[in-house]
Amino acid sequence: MAGLDLRNLVKAYGRTEVLHGISLHVDDGEFVVLVGPSGCGKSTTLRLIAGLDEPTSGDIEIADRNVNRLEPKDRNVAMVFQNYAIYPHMTVRKNIGFGLRTSRLPKREKEKRLEEVAAILEMTDLLERKPAQLSGGQRQRVAIGRAMVRDPDVFLFDEPLSNLDAQLRTLMRLEIKKLHQRVGNTIIFVTHDQVEAMTMADRIVIMNDGNILQAGTPSDVYYNPANRFVAQFIGAPSMNMLPGLVAPDGVRLRNGSTVDVRIDAREGRPVEVGVRPDDFILDGPDPFIEGTVVVREPLGHETLVYLETPAGELTAKAGGRTPPELGQRLALGADTASIHVFDASTGESVRRR
Amino acid sequence: MGTTATYPGEDHRHRGPGYRQRSVFDAANLGQTVRWLLLLIGGILMIMPIMYMISTSLKWPHEIYDLALIPNEPHLENYWFVLEDGRFFRWFVNSIVIAAATTLSNVLFDSLVGYTLCKFRFPGRYLVFIAILSTLMIPTEMLVIPWYLMSQSFGWLDTHWGIMFPGLMTAFGTFLMKQFFETVPDDFIEAARIDGLNELEIWWRIAMPLVRPALAALAIFVFLGNWTAFIWPLIVTNSVEMYTLPVGLSSFGDEADVQWELIMTGAAISTLPTLVVFLIFQRFIIRGVVMAGLKG
Ligand SMILES: Nc1ncnc2c1ncn2[C@@H]1O[C@H](COP(=O)(O)OP(=O)(O)OP(=O)(O)O)[C@@H](O)[C@H]1O
Ligand SMILES: [Mg+2]
Numbered sequence: 001m002a003g004l005d006l007r008n009l010v011k012a013y014g015r016t017e018v019l020h021g022i023s024l025h026v027d028d029g030e031f032v033v034l035v036g037p038s039g040c041g042k043s044t045t046l047r048l049i050a051g052l053d054e055p056t057s058g059d060i061e062i063a064d065r066n067v068n069r070l071e072p073k074d075r076n077v078a079m080v081f082q083n084y085a086i087y088p089h090m091t092v093r094k095n096i097g098f099g100l101r102t103s104r105l106p107k108r109e110k111e112k113r114l115e116e117v118a119a120i121l122e123m124t125d126l127l128e129r130k131p132a133q134l135s136g137g138q139r140q141r142v143a144i145g146r147a148m149v150r151d152p153d154v155f156l157f158d159e160p161l162s163n164l165d166a167q168l169r170t171l172m173r174l175e176i177k178k179l180h181q182r183v184g185n186t187i188i189f190v191t192h193d194q195v196e197a198m199t200m201a202d203r204i205v206i207m208n209d210g211n212i213l214q215a216g217t218p219s220d221v222y223y224n225p226a227n228r229f230v231a232q233f234i235g236a237p238s239m240n241m242l243p244g245l246v247a248p249d250g251v252r253l254r255n256g257s258t259v260d261v262r263i264d265a266r267e268g269r270p271v272e273v274g275v276r277p278d279d280f281i282l283d284g285p286d287p288f289i290e291g292t293v294v295v296r297e298p299l300g301h302e303t304l305v306y307l308e309t310p311a312g313e314l315t316a317k318a319g320g321r322t323p324p325e326l327g328q329r330l331a332l333g334a335d336t337a338s339i340h341v342f343d344a345s346t347g348e349s350v351r352r353r
Numbered sequence: 354m355g356t357t358a359t360y361p362g363e364d365h366r367h368r369g370p371g372y373r374q375r376s377v378f379d380a381a382n383l384g385q386t387v388r389w390l391l392l393l394i395g396g397i398l399m400i401m402p403i404m405y406m407i408s409t410s411l412k413w414p415h416e417i418y419d420l421a422l423i424p425n426e427p428h429l430e431n432y433w434f435v436l437e438d439g440r441f442f443r444w445f446v447n448s449i450v451i452a453a454a455t456t457l458s459n460v461l462f463d464s465l466v467g468y469t470l471c472k473f474r475f476p477g478r479y480l481v482f483i484a485i486l487s488t489l490m491i492p493t494e495m496l497v498i499p500w501y502l503m504s505q506s507f508g509w510l511d512t513h514w515g516i517m518f519p520g521l522m523t524a525f526g527t528f529l530m531k532q533f534f535e536t537v538p539d540d541f542i543e544a545a546r547i548d549g550l551n552e553l554e555i556w557w558r559i560a561m562p563l564v565r566p567a568l569a570a571l572a573i574f575v576f577l578g579n580w581t582a583f584i585w586p587l588i589v590t591n592s593v594e595m596y597t598l599p600v601g602l603s604s605f606g607d608e609a610d611v612q613w614e615l616i617m618t619g620a621a622i623s624t625l626p627t628l629v630v631f632l633i634f635q636r637f638i639i640r641g642v643v644m645a646g647l648k649g
Contacts, residue, residue, distance in 0.1 A: 052543050073549035085540035089562040102549030146548070 002063030002153045003028045004049070004186060009058035011044055011210075018044055020210045021058065026154075026188065026203075031180050034190045035197040036207035036233070042190040045207075046156045049188065050079050063153050073102055078147035079156040083163065086131050086142045092118075093127040095142050099149040117149045120179070137168045144176070148183070157189040161196065173200060194234050198222070206230050228347035231274050231340055237304065240280075242273040242289065242311040243344065251341060255310040257288045263341050265350040274340035277304065280316040280332045282324070287331035289314075293324050307332070403624075409617035417613045431618040441619060443594055444601035449626065451517045451586075451597060452579040458521040459575045460568055466522070467530030468556050472542060482531070488524045497588055504589055511591045520579055526571050533567035534560060569637035576630045580623075598623045 004026040011019040019041045026032050034042045047053040049060060051072035060067050067075045078099065086095045096117060100110045118124045121141045131139055140160060147155055157176075161169045177200050180187055191197055197204050198218045205215040206229070214226040225231035225239075232238045242259075244251040246269045250260045259273050281287075291307030291314060303323035305316045307330060316332060318324055341351045409417055411427040419425075435441050470482050500519050501510075509515035537560050545555045561568070586597040596604065602619040605612045 050543075050547060052546065072543075072547045077547065079544070079547050081540045081544060083538070083540055085538065085544040087541065087544075087559060087562075089565075098545075098548050146544075 002186065003030070004154055004188070005059070005061040006045075006049070007059040007061070009045070009048060009060070010056045011041070011048060011053065012056045017056075018210050019048075019055075022207075022210070022212045024205060024212060024215065026186060029184045029186055031177075031187045031189065031200060031202040032205060033197040033201035033203070034188060034205050034207060035192060035194055038192060040207045041210040042192070042207055043158055046079065046158050046188065046190055049075075049154065050077050050156055051075050076150075076153045077156055078150050078152040078154075079158065080143045080147050080160045082159040084139050084143040084160075086139055086146065088131050090130070091127065092123060092129050092131070092134070092142050092145075095131070096127075096145040096149055099146040103150065113149050113151075117145045120148070120182070121145050136164055137172060140164065140172060141175075144179070148179075151183075152185060155185050155187045155189075157187065159190055159192070161191070162193070169196075176200065194236065198234070204234075206233060208233075224349075224353070225274075225340065226349055228272065228274070228342040228349075231342065231349075235276055237277050237315045239274045239276050239340070240314045240316075241342075242275070242314070244271055244273055245269065246271055253288060253311060255289055259288050259339060260286075261336055261339050261341055262352045263350045264352050265341075265343060270344035271350060272342045272344050274342060275332075275334045276338065277315040277317045279334045279338035280314075281334055282316060282318060282330050282332065284331075284333050287333035290329060290331050293326050293328050293330065296323055296326060298323065305330075406617045406620055406624075409614055410621045412614055414612070414614055431614050432622070435615055435618045435622065440593060440596075440601060441622075444596050444598045445623070447513070447516075447596065448580060448598040448623070451513060452576050452626075454513075455517050455520045455579045456572050456575045458517075459523060459526045460572055462522045463526030463571065464530040464534075464561060464564070464568065465556065466527045467532075468534050468560055470527070471531045471534035472537075472539070472560075485524045485527055489528070493584065497585060500585065501588060510589060511595050513595075515589045516586050516595070516597065517579070519585060520575070520582070523575070526575065529571055530564065530567060533564045537563045565637050569634040572634050573631060577627055580627055 004024075006022060006024040008021045008023055009019055010017065010021050022041075022045065024032075034045060036042055044053065048055050049062075051067065051070060055068065062075055062077065087098070090098070093114065097110070097114055100113065103110065105113070115124070118127055121144065123138070123141055123145060126134065126138060126142075131142065134142065140163075143160070160176075161172050164172060173196060176187075176189075189196075189200060201218055203215060204218055204221050206213045206221060208229050214221055214230045216224070221230055221234050225234065228241070232241070242253055244253040244259070246252075246263060246265045246267050247258060248267060250258045251263070251271055251273050252258050253273070261273075263271070265271060289309050289311055291309030293305055294308050294313075295306040297304040297306075298320065301320045303318045303320055305318050305324055307314050307316060309332070314332065316330075324330055339351070340349060342348065343350050404422060408422050408424060410431050411429070412419075412424040413426065413428070413430075416425055466485075470478060470485075496519065504510050504515045504518075509518065541559055541563065542555055545559045550558065581599060582597070583599045583603075587600045587603075590596055590600060593601070593604070598619065602616050602623070605615045605619070
């Protein structure tokens with residue numbers, strides 16, 4: 001087991017650069033989730049780590065050794081693909097055993113490892129089956145098993161759950177997390193599902209357009225997003241953004257009211273005030289904007305409320321039992337601590353903490 | 354499928370209110386009848402030559418020009434004669450050896466080249482592919498003379514190698530295999546690379562099993578093509594011992610007196626291996642093998 005270091009990785013396909021120099025340190029045994037919208041370079045990053053593609057420039061170190069020039073098989077990584085890629089013409093036993101081909105263990109040991117892995121994944125009864133005779137979740141487990149038998153330095157998962165139905169996803173999410181706690185290998189897990197990212201990760205790395213925008217613990221990126229993109233990408237529904245200008249005593253919104261926050265920006269600079277739907281206080285003290293309820297989405301324990309306001313449409317959460325009526329006017333405020341402020345042009349957070 | 358198809362478990366009493374019994378004179382039914390008739394005619398056309406082949410092989414020489422399908426005095430003498438004649442056996446072996454070796458060679462090398470053209474990016478890849486494809490446009494008749502000159506200078510005339518060397522790899526097979534390898538997702542190949550296989554192993558142990566249906570089809574094509582090949586084997590062979598079956602059969606008799614009953618007997622026997630080959634390989638032609646390892 002060992003950590004992983006990416007230094008200034010650049011990847012270009014022909015003339016288009018898809019990774020613009022990303023750097024990341026992953027600790028030994030850490031569970032890191034790469035998350036970001038489609039096409040942001042998550043798979044590319046994984047492929048570079050696995051050695052399936054060569055970086056245009058930059059360095060990759062696994063377990064403190066530079067692997068830039070090593071073949072995939074010599075890097076001691078294992079990868080689980082989005083569509084599983086388990087070999088259809090081999091039984092489950094052969095598929096899992098395939099991961100051990102290059103290992104120098106004696107045959108008996110290999111056999112033992114295979115049985116162990118099958119037991120952990122609860123696949124012992126399925127070993128003689130062919131992939132066509134397995135359900136989606138079982139195929140997924142075979143793919144994980146093939147990666148597991150090798151006891152790699154780093155596990156790479158490329159959206160392994162995206163083909164499963166919602167229920168199975170939740171289940172496998174838990175399984176993988178448990179597996180990690182049990183075997184303790186370093187894991188890099190790619191997803192574009194922010195719930196998956198939040199629930200599984202020791203650390204979340206948010207990517208967009210070939211750059212890393214922020215890396216931090218789930219609560220870190222949730223409560224202290226470094227920029228507008230991260231703020232809106234993490235958390236559902238998305239954070240509300242209210243345009244305004246920096247004033248001496250906070251941010252002046254378009255409707256003339258002032259949000260009382262301290263910020264690191266020159267007076268008069270355009271900014272956006274970010275408030276999560278959960279953080280809005282309905283009809284509380286010191287509201288800074290008013291709106292009319294236009295849509296309600298009851299979710300049971302709470303109700304999502306969409307409001308027409310001078311700052312555009314905003315989303316807030318209300319209680320489940322006595323939600324506001326359609327057409328009702330509500331005053332919205334928020335606790336100073338839960339308010340974010342981003343520079344309108346760079347998108348960086350300018351909130352002073 | 355016809356409009357009146359029923360599915361297993363479907364109960365006629367439970368058909369919806371819109372259902373009514375179709376009459377024989379319904380337009381749809383008429384169309385069906387016409388379709389069956391056309392197929393029947395096609396079927397008869399296909400099977401007639403085979404029937405005549407068998408029928409002639411059971412006739413005495415004096416009745417071969419009598420077009421009756423059932424011989425007056427059916428007998429098996431022709432078969433005994435052909436089978437006891439050492440030449441026929443020799444030709445049969447020649448044909449088997451050549452067709453089998455050529456089939457094996459095509460299955461291996463067409464797929465090796467097809468795989469390379471499909472899964473590796475290298476400069477000139479497209480050019481090579483076009484060059485291979487363009488040879489498809491040259492008819493055999495044009496190639497026979499260069500082949501002959503080549504065989505002559507290499508001393509390959511009248512040898513097994515001389516008969517089969519032009520067909521050991523085919524542009525068609527290469528093209529077919531390249532197209533089929535396109536259906537093998539790169540993920541399998543990359544997974545295998547991570548699992549530590551070298552490129553040759555990936556081809557042999559991962560890609561080849563996944564295109565088995567295509568290999569089976571290719572094997573059938575190549576075997577039949579070589580089994581029935583006539584022009585080139587006729588030209589390149591001189592001695593009776595080197596003849597292949599089609600060449601040998603055509604030599605039964607001379608210009609004045611063609612022994613049709615013997616030719617037809619030999620032809621009847623020589624269709625057997627093609628049937629065997631077809632039966633062996635067609636069960637591999639099962640769709641959907643590739644997809645089973647992917648997704649849920
Ligand atoms: N072989 C390639 N040639 C050219 N461009 C490529 C190639 N592979 C990927 N790209 C481009 O690189 C960018 C990043 O792709 P990548 O597959 O890493 O995205 P991703 O973050 O994994 O997205 P998704 O969530 O959809 O899987 C995309 O814009 C894609 O079009
Ligand atoms: Mg991807």
